Structures are given as C-alpha cells and as structure tokens.
Amino acid sequence: MRTMIGMLMMAALALAPAAFAGGASVGDSAPDFTLPDLAGEQATLSKIEGVRVLEWVNPDCPFVERHYKAGTMKRLAADYGAKGVTWLTINSTNYMDAAANRKFAESYALSQRILVDQDGKVGHLYGAATTPHMFVIDGTGKIVYAGAIDDDPRGTRGAGVTNYVAAALDELLAGKPVSTPETTPYGCSVKYAK
C-alpha cells in the first residue's frame, strides 16, 4: 500500500514542470541583443563580425577590482583586439547608469566598449551569475566558452595561473577546438535589479 501511494505521489510530482531558468550554454547560438555603449550608440551583437568576448563587470566587486587593478581585462582586450577580437564589457549592475560607467572607464583609462544593461535583461538572457563572468563567441555566432576568467579565484596563486579566456581565444584563433569550454565562474553575484 505504502509503495503504491509512493508511486502515485511520484506520478503527481512528475507532472510539475522541471524547466530550468534561462541562460546561454556552450554550443548554443549566442542570443542576440542591442545595448547602448558609453557614447550613447547602440551595439548589436549580430552586427559585430568575428570573435567576440562578453565580460560581465561590476567595479564595486573585489574580484573585478583585483583584475582591473592588475590590468587583466584591459590587456586582454587590447592584445586580442589587435587580432580582430571584439571585447564587450557588460555592466548589469542595477545602480550603475551610463555616467557611473563612464567614471569607471575613465578611472582605468579603458578603451574596450562598455555596454550598459541596468535592467539586467541581457544578463538574464545569458544567465550571467557572477562578476566577472565570461563568454567567448566564435565567428559563426556560437558560444565556445562560458565561465571564469581564470583558475585563481582568490588571486593568491602567483605563478601558474591559467587564464581560460586567453586559452580559448588562442585555440579559436589557431582554428582548434576549445579544450576547456566551460568552467564554474567565480565572483560576486551580479547585482541585478530586484
């Protein structure tokens, strides 16, 4: 009798929807979006050719701050920019408008394009969870890497750190498959609008 009740219950629970929250996964086509940059111009992902990197940012987050003080993102954006890669820094922090982002860009003298996503729409579209959270999109529009910037969350390792984004871009630009397509991102939670 007990087993039967159990099985009936299982059937009842099985009817409940099991869908997971959205987000973009490795192997998917990168969802298209349009966001304003700091010059007020609209940036549309699908109109940008070649390899693209999406970086979720919040300058108030200590993990982001550490990477910006070390120049990690700025250097990668410049180095790979010279090889035709477009680096898009997206800020989904609910309290950071264009002016706040401009201040951030000026304080680090950044030249990569910064996109303002204050309502978090694009963050949710990609399932961006942390700052930083990185996505690499190949020339055909497919997501080929999603996850952490590197394997050193605490920034204490010194030598021997693997930068996953640089590794993915190197492989991609050499025409090879990305050997580490997904990692667990680390950092502060994206401060989405409530």
Next chain:
Amino acid sequence: MPYTLLARNSAPGCGLLRVVKTGFVHVAWVLLGLGVASAAEEAQPVRARLVVDGGRPVAGGTLHVGVLLEIEDGWHIYWKNPGDAGLATEVRLTLPEGLEAAAPRWPAPSRFTQPGGLAGYGYEGSLLLASEARPAGPPPAVGAPVAAEVSWLACKEVCLLGSARLEERWPLPTAAAEFERWRAELPATEPPFSVNVTGGWAPGARRAELTLWLTWPAPPGDVEVFPEAGGQLKLSAPRVQSRGALTRVDLEATVVGSSSGPPEGLTAVVTAREAGGARRAWEIVIPFAGQS
C-alpha cells in the same frame, strides 16, 4: 577540500594574543576609492577568533578546535559550495605540538536568494568551522603557539573580501555554547529517507538533468538540498518540491574544466524541519553509476 595543515611552529607570535587582519588592506582599498579611508577598521563585517570546545587534549578524550566567524547583521559569508556566485570560506589551522587536526566540519548552511534569482549557500550571524584535534604525543604545553589563516567573502549589497591571520597561545578560550550549536547543525550520516536517482548523462554529453526522489517515513517540513560542487561539476541550484512523504529534487549538472566525463557521484546536504520546528541535516552521496 579547501584545507591544509600548515607546518607546525611556523607562527611563534610574541604576545598572548596577536591578530593581524590583512582584511583591512582590502577594505582600505575599496574605501580609498570612495574617499572614506578613515572608516576602514569599522567597515570589516566579519570578526574571526580561535576557540576550543572545552574537551581534553589527551588519549581517549575528544577536543575540537575551530575558528568562530562573527558576522554583522545583514551580511553573509559562504559555505564550501557558495552556490551561483560567491566564494567558499577558508580556514587553515596550525595546531600546537601534540595535536593533529582532522578536516574541518561544516554546519548545514542556509540558502539565500540574491537579486536576479541567484542562489547562495552560506551563513548569517556566525559560522563556527571546527576540526577534531587528535592527540599526537604528549598534550600541548601551556603557551604553545596556535594559528589560523582565515579568508572569506562577505556580501550584503556589496561584497568585501576579508582575511585574518589569528595567532594565540595554548590553551584557547572555550566557546561551549557555540560548539553545542555547531554539533546540532552538523549533517548526520544516516538519513531517514531513501534516495533514488533518475536522469543522467547521455553518452558524450557534458550536461545532464538529474532528479532525486527522497522517500521519507513521514511528510517532512521545508526540505532544502545543498549540493557540494566539485571541481568537475557545475550545478544549478536544486529545485525542491515535496508532496506528502515524497520529495522531488531537480538539478542540472554540467561537466566543466578539461575532464572528459562525469564524476562517480555527488555529495549533498539535505535539511528538513521536524514537527517542533528544529532543523535537521544529513549528508548523502548520490551515485551516478549506471546513469550514463
């Protein structure tokens, strides 16, 4: 396990109590940016100290040594799996000559939902992260050095990285009430429910949808599931539904990094409330064998 037993006698110290809070440095950087560096010391929302449970450091006795982290209201720090974002709290103990530390044991965490529906697992109020200290030779001498390296990420509307190097002399102050609470919140090993797993990895797939079915002897209250994230798996926050004495847990697991296939299983902590309202916790191992 983010845990290492540091070399003994590495931190002799020079006073009875010496605490060096390198966390101030991080806080100061943040505050310098805001132009309010003078408030640096007050801004640290977590205070850490070394404590013992009052047990005896002799053969046949049991003694626990831990770091008690006291967290300011409104802030939280993270469990070994921080959830969708965050960073695990880390404690490294250096015990005096005559004691050996086992791996630290974590009390069951709480789940908090961060804006945007991001799940976090961790602690508010306080966290005691303690290890059994096993006798290894004669009991430690009075005045022998004890040290701990502690680091954490504390979040409220913003997050602050903090760390501390604690240096004390044996014997440590006792914190009996905190250890009593710690014991009550440690996951037990023999759960009252049975576990069945459905779903799994298709051959060659990195991503799998798994469903756990927990069958209880009586309808449970407020069931929560906290998976331990290994280096090889990225896990979605479990969705938990209970009806009667059956609980269904859905989670999405993705093999990450350069590993070629899924691990053999997954450890998770399950918590539920008893009729009286007290929360109980169990640790289970979910095998993936035969799930391919």
